[in-house]
Amino acid sequence: MTIPVASAVTVSVIIIGAFTLASFNTTRALNVGGSDDFIIKIRGLQWWWDVEYPGSSPEQRFQTANEIHIPVGRNVRFQLEGIDVIHSFWVPSLAGKQDLIPGRPNELSVRAERPGVYRGQCAEFCGMQHAHMAFFVIADEPSVFEQWLRAQRALAAPSSDAEVLAGQQVFLSKSCAACHMIRGTSATGTTGPDLTHVGGRQYIAAGLLETTRGSLAAWIADPQTLKPGNNMPMVPLSSEELRSVSAYLASLK
Amino acid sequence: MMDDAKSKDQRDSDFDRPALEAGLASIWKTPAGLWGALATVDHKIIGQRYIVTAFAFLALGGVLAVLIRIQLAQPEARLLGPDRYNQIFTMHGTNMMFLFAVPVMEAMAVYLIPLMVGTRNIAFPRLNAFSYWMFLAGGALLWIAFALDMGPDVGWFAYVPLSGPQYAAGKRADMWAQMITFTEVSALAVSVEIVVTIFKQRAPGMSLDRIPLFVWSMLVTSFVVILAMPAIMIASTSLILDRLIGTHFFNPAEGGDVLLWQHLFWFFGHPEVYIIFLPAVGMVSTLVATFARRPVFGYLALVMALIATAVLAFGLWVHHMFVTGLPRLGESFFTASSMAIAIPAGVQIFCWLATLWDGKPVFKTPLLFVIGFMFTFVIGGLSGVMVASVPFDTQVHDTYFVVAHFHYVLIGGAVFPLLGAVYYWFPKITGRMMSERLGRWSFWLIFVGFNLTFFPMHILGLQGMPRRIYTYQPDMPWHGLNLFVSGCALILTAGFLVFFVDAIRSARRGEPAGDNPWDAPTLEWATSSPPPSYNFPFIPVVEGSNPLWEQRETLAVGGGMRVDRRELIITTVGAAEAEAREASPRNSIWPFWTAIATSVMLIWSIFSPWAVVWGSIPVAIALIGWFWPEGTPEDDS
Numbered sequence: 017m018t019i020p021v022a023s024a025v026t027v028s029v030i031i032i033g034a035f036t037l038a039s040f041n042t043t044r045a046l047n048v049g050g051s052d053d054f055i056i057k058i059r060g061l062q063w064w065w066d067v068e069y070p071g072s073s074p075e076q077r078f079q080t081a082n083e084i085h086i087p088v089g090r091n092v093r094f095q096l097e098g099i100d101v102i103h104s105f106w107v108p109s110l111a112g113k114q115d116l117i118p119g120r121p122n123e124l125s126v127r128a129e130r131p132g133v134y135r136g137q138c139a140e141f142c143g144m145q146h147a148h149m150a151f152f153v154i155a156d157e158p159s160v161f162e163q164w165l166r167a168q169r170a171l172a173a174p175s176s177d178a179e180v181l182a183g184q185q186v187f188l189s190k191s192c193a194a195c196h197m198i199r200g201t202s203a204t205g206t207t208g209p210d211l212t213h214v215g216g217r218q219y220i221a222a223g224l225l226e227t228t229r230g231s232l233a234a235w236i237a238d239p240q241t242l243k244p245g246n247n248m249p250m251v252p253l254s255s256e257e258l259r260s261v262s263a264y265l266a267s268l269k
Numbered sequence: 270m271m272d273d274a275k276s277k278d279q280r281d282s283d284f285d286r287p288a289l290e291a292g293l294a295s296i297w298k299t300p301a302g303l304w305g306a307l308a309t310v311d312h313k314i315i316g317q318r319y320i321v322t323a324f325a326f327l328a329l330g331g332v333l334a335v336l337i338r339i340q341l342a343q344p345e346a347r348l349l350g351p352d353r354y355n356q357i358f359t360m361h362g363t364n365m366m367f368l369f370a371v372p373v374m375e376a377m378a379v380y381l382i383p384l385m386v387g388t389r390n391i392a393f394p395r396l397n398a399f400s401y402w403m404f405l406a407g408g409a410l411l412w413i414a415f416a417l418d419m420g421p422d423v424g425w426f427a428y429v430p431l432s433g434p435q436y437a438a439g440k441r442a443d444m445w446a447q448m449i450t451f452t453e454v455s456a457l458a459v460s461v462e463i464v465v466t467i468f469k470q471r472a473p474g475m476s477l478d479r480i481p482l483f484v485w486s487m488l489v490t491s492f493v494v495i496l497a498m499p500a501i502m503i504a505s506t507s508l509i510l511d512r513l514i515g516t517h518f519f520n521p522a523e524g525g526d527v528l529l530w531q532h533l534f535w536f537f538g539h540p541e542v543y544i545i546f547l548p549a550v551g552m553v554s555t556l557v558a559t560f561a562r563r564p565v566f567g568y569l570a571l572v573m574a575l576i577a578t579a580v581l582a583f584g585l586w587v588h589h590m591f592v593t594g595l596p597r598l599g600e601s602f603f604t605a606s607s608m609a610i611a612i613p614a615g616v617q618i619f620c621w622l623a624t625l626w627d628g629k630p631v632f633k634t635p636l637l638f639v640i641g642f643m644f645t646f647v648i649g650g651l652s653g654v655m656v657a658s659v660p661f662d663t664q665v666h667d668t669y670f671v672v673a674h675f676h677y678v679l680i681g682g683a684v685f686p687l688l689g690a691v692y693y694w695f696p697k698i699t700g701r702m703m704s705e706r707l708g709r710w711s712f713w714l715i716f717v718g719f720n721l722t723f724f725p726m727h728i729l730g731l732q733g734m735p736r737r738i739y740t741y742q743p744d745m746p747w748h749g750l751n752l753f754v755s756g757c758a759l760i761l762t763a764g765f766l767v768f769f770v771d772a773i774r775s776a777r778r779g780e781p782a783g784d785n786p787w788d789a790p791t792l793e794w795a796t797s798s799p800p801p802s803y804n805f806p807f808i809p810v811v812e813g814s815n816p817l818w819e820q821r822e823t824l825a826v827g828g829g830m831r832v833d834r835r836e837l838i839i840t841t842v843g844a845a846e847a848e849a850r851e852a853s854p855r856n857s858i859w860p861f862w863t864a865i866a867t868s869v870m871l872i873w874s875i876f877s878p879w880a881v882v883w884g885s886i887p888v889a890i891a892l893i894g895w896f897w898p899e900g901t902p903e904d905d906s
Contacts, residue, residue: 043597115592122593141424224742
């Protein structure tokens with residue numbers, strides 16, 4: 017019995033050794049990243065993602081939320097920063113996950129070879145709404161991406177539509193503006209997501225609902241039922257106010 | 270009275286057998302009634318309580334698992350809200366790890382080790398009584414908190430800052446942290462008792478190379494407990510200090526470090542897996558030998574594998590932290606060590622297979638569970654090799670792949686052997702056999718139900734389903750498999766129900782077992798079933814590794830023990846040569862009072878730091894009572 021057992025152990029040792037070396041090689045091969053990477057800053061918060069595109073001047077820099085556009089065929093380096101608790105940034109089809117840890121910035125480099133929408137989700141348990149902390153990475157052809165960058169850098173476009181104007185009035189006069197930023201208006205809150213171009217994003221509330229005027233209204237009317245425990249309070253609004261404010265937000269393309 | 274006892278100085282050789290047994294029984298017995306029950310220091314009574322309590326926690330944790338599966342069967346289900354769900358999955362993990370898996374292994378050891386090494390009680394029997402009460406109080410604290418909607422909701426790993434003062438308001442996280450203190454105190458106490466029992470109380474002749482493998486595994490496990498548990502006690506105590514009096518161990522804004530928690534937690538948390546697994550390995554070695562009808566193949570290799578696993582267990586913890594951004598070189602080391610631990614595991618599997626191959630296996634229920642263990646544990650081991658690789662792990666970390674992996678190693682690797690061990694040792698503990706028919710039913714239901722429930726979770730993980738989510742959206746491709754998994758979990762539940770029904774029924778109405786129903790080779794089968802309060806009328810003297818096979822008709826015994834006081838034989842660590850007769854403590858109510866005083870202090874300290882000051886006074890009084898000499902012949906020695 018000694019010989020079969022000893023040979024089985026020997027074979028196991030060889031297989032395990034080979035796996036270990038293969039793992040080391042793969043780690044090295046996956047190490048993308050260089051000096052001309054496109055840099056995007058990601059902050060994880062309970063329970064959404066703040067996305068900042070740096071620029072050479074303050075006008076070039078902008079923030080958005082839960083939707084990250086990247087250029088196809090170029091290395092993108094995400095600078096990951098934990099703000100409240102630990103979150104983990106994970107887009108399975110682009111790369112493995114990397115934690116966002118308060119006090120310990122991390123980085124993750126990815127490269128999308130094909131245009132498309134890549135879903136991501138928080139992978140580290142982060143409290144009540146860990147389940148609803150998704151985001152989307154949208155890989156665009158470079159020209160489309162440049163166009164998107166320009167549109168995002170722009171301030172919110174003024175409107176002449178009466179309902180939209182009324183909605184803006186509601187937004188600025190109620191407590192919405194205390195937490196949310198809409199560049200080009202007096203709303204300069206930084207607690208919640210930047211809403212300058214919220215109407216142009218595919219989802220609201222970190223992947224919870226597709227962005228429509230109806231879903232915006234539903235969300236504003238009762239955020240605690242749709243995503244219990246999240247930090248957006250229910251702001252009492254008349255149905256008239258709710259209609260106009262959702263029209264306003266939907267118009268922010 | 271002291272003089273009386275001295276003048277008599279009765280020895281066992283002075284009596285005929287019935288008088289000797291009556292004499293020993295009167296000195297070792299646990300008096301009837303509540304007072305006797307609270308004051309007993311008999312390792313068998315305490316061990317049984319430990320086992321029953323741990324299995325009660327298994328049942329409770331199982332109910333939580335069923336709730337989790339009902340919630341996840343459908344997308345966007347509304348049975349449980351996020352708040353309740355987070356409490357439930359935290360309770361499930363905490364309960365299974367701290368109140369079931371570790372204690373049940375220690376419980377089996379508390380019952381079995383003194384019998385297997387041929388002594389009359391565990392070392393430090395009053396500490397043993399204390400440890401059970403502490404365990405019970407810790408478990409009660411956690412479950413009562415949960416019933417009052419104060420159950421922890423930060424995961425069984427309680428990562429800061431989520432469990433810190435800023436993000437976990439109320440007392441929920443404190444309940445978790447203080448429950449840790451209770452279970453660690455009891456685990457450390459039991460480990461010390463087991464180490465001393467094994468080193469100093471073995472039957473004469475049971476040299477280190479003749480120790481039964483379950484005893485070896487508990488010796489190694491106890492050292493792992495003693496070395497690993499202080500890390501979690503430091504971590505949980507620091508967390509309580511951060512939360513209660515505003516220290517900043519884990520607060521990066523004040524120079525603390527969030528990642529420090531993870532290092533401390535996993536420095537304990539990974540060895541924890543082996544604290545659960547190594548006893549199971551010992552059970553498997555024992556069962557394989559008995560049912561293969563031959564001594565286990567590769568005794569020395571198996572002992573070395575136990576020790577190698579225990580050493581490597583302390584060099585793996587970072588593989589829980591591969592996505593926290595640690596340096597790549599450091600991660601490579603932990604990849605290599607995580608891979609390497611597969612080798613001692615492989616050695617063990619091959620030795621057991623060789624034993625079965627070379628023997629004449631008798632396929633009774635305990636052996637069925639062992640074979641189920643080999644199948645599932647190998648799968649869990651292979652997925653373990655997979656997650657040891659950094660590039661693979663960064664994808665599957667915190668997904669259902671990992672959920673599948675550790676249920677394979679913990680249920681497959683530890684619960685299967687444990688259930689086999691219960692079927693195996695049940696006749697010794699109760700004097701009655703469990704049902705072979707129900708045993709087969711429960712094995713097949715559990716084995717099939719387990720694999721159908723947990724294997725698909727690998728696929729869910731590869732499909733990107735993260736852990737610890739209370740629901741998922743309908744457009745995710747996960748709902749079909751989740752529904753399937755939830756359905757199969759019912760088969761698994763049915764299997765456990767059959768097991769519990771069988772155990773409860775057999776305890777009252779099972780076939781009488783006799784001393785050695787399996788014709789097993791180790792010393793616990795040399796006494797009656799259930800064993801008398803003094804375990805052995807004469808201390809056995811061992812001449813080989815399998816005394817009841819080698820000395821089948823003629824198990825030698827030692828004489829000259831006093832009958833008028835509780836007495837054990839102390840032997841040398843290596844060769845187990847008899848060194849001395851040593852008194853063993855009598856029953857005492859003080860461990861119970863000490864446990865109550867300690868519990869009050871610990872629970873009070875969740876709410877006020879002053880509890881540590883004022884609460885320590887009753888603890889001191891109880892300890893004085895505990896150690897106060899009572900003038901018994903035992904104190905006299």
